[in-house]
Each structure stands twice: as structure tokens, then as C-alpha cells.
Amino acid sequence: MINMMPIILENHTFLAISVQLPKTNLLAVASEKGYIMCGALDIGLLNDKLKNRKILAGRATGVKSIEELLDAPLESVTWEAAEKGIHPGMIGKKALMKMI
Numbered sequence: 001m002i003n004m005m006p007i008i009l010e011n012h013t014f015l016a017i018s019v020q021l022p023k024t025n026l027l028a029v030a031s032e033k034g035y036i037m038c039g040a041l042d043i044g045l046l047n048d049k050l051k052n053r054k055i056l057a058g059r060a061t062g063v064k065s066i067e068e069l070l071d072a073p074l075e076s077v078t079w080e081a082a083e084k085g086i087h088p089g090m091i092g093k094k095a096l097m098k099m100i
Contacts, residue, residue, distance in 0.1 A: 007066070009093055012100050016066045027069045029092070034081065034099035036074065036092045038063050043076040054080045058095045070096075 034056025060072035
């Protein structure tokens with residue numbers, strides 16, 4: 001099952017996406033400029049093989065719901081995210097606010 005819903009943080013709307021798969025869920029919350037995602041996100045791939053795309057993204061591990069993703073500290077971020085002041089340890093909600 002795929003679920004998409006708007007989430008409002010500080011008067012800004014983001015899109016939350018949840019994909020239920022056998023034994024796991026894929027979770028992401030996106031702005032128009034970037035996104036945070038669960039541990040399935042491969043930051044190394046984005047930084048290395050897709051670096052010319054300058055993807056603004058962060059990854060949180062061990063999360064099982066959109067709410068947990070929003071409240072979790074990011075485990076890693078892309079180089080583009082780091083340039084915007086987003087860093088590992090930053091809470092997902094705060095990272096999203098830097099992606100607007």
C-alpha cells in the first residue's frame with residue numbers, strides 16, 4: 001500500500017509518502033527542494049554517482065513511521081544538504097525547514 005498525505009510544519013506544506021513493503025516500510029517527507037527519508041536512502045550513491053544532480057536529502061535510520069522520521073536525528077546527509085546547513089544529528093523537522 002502507498003500512502004501520501006500533506007504535512008504542515010510552521011505554515012509550510014510538505015508531502016509525506018509511506019510505502020508498505022513486506023517486512024519494511026519506505027518513508028519520505030519532501031519539500032519542493034529536497035527530502036528526508038528512512039534508512040533505505042543511499043546517501044553515498046547520491047553523493048558519488050548522482051553528484052551532478054545536487055540532491056538535497058537527509059537520512060534517518062531506525063524509523064518506522066512518518067512521525068518518527070520527523071522527530072529522528074539524521075544519520076547522514078548529502079553534500080548539497082550540508083551546504084544548506086543541514087548536518088547529521090539534526091532533527092528531521094528542522095532539516096525540512098532548511099529545505100524550503
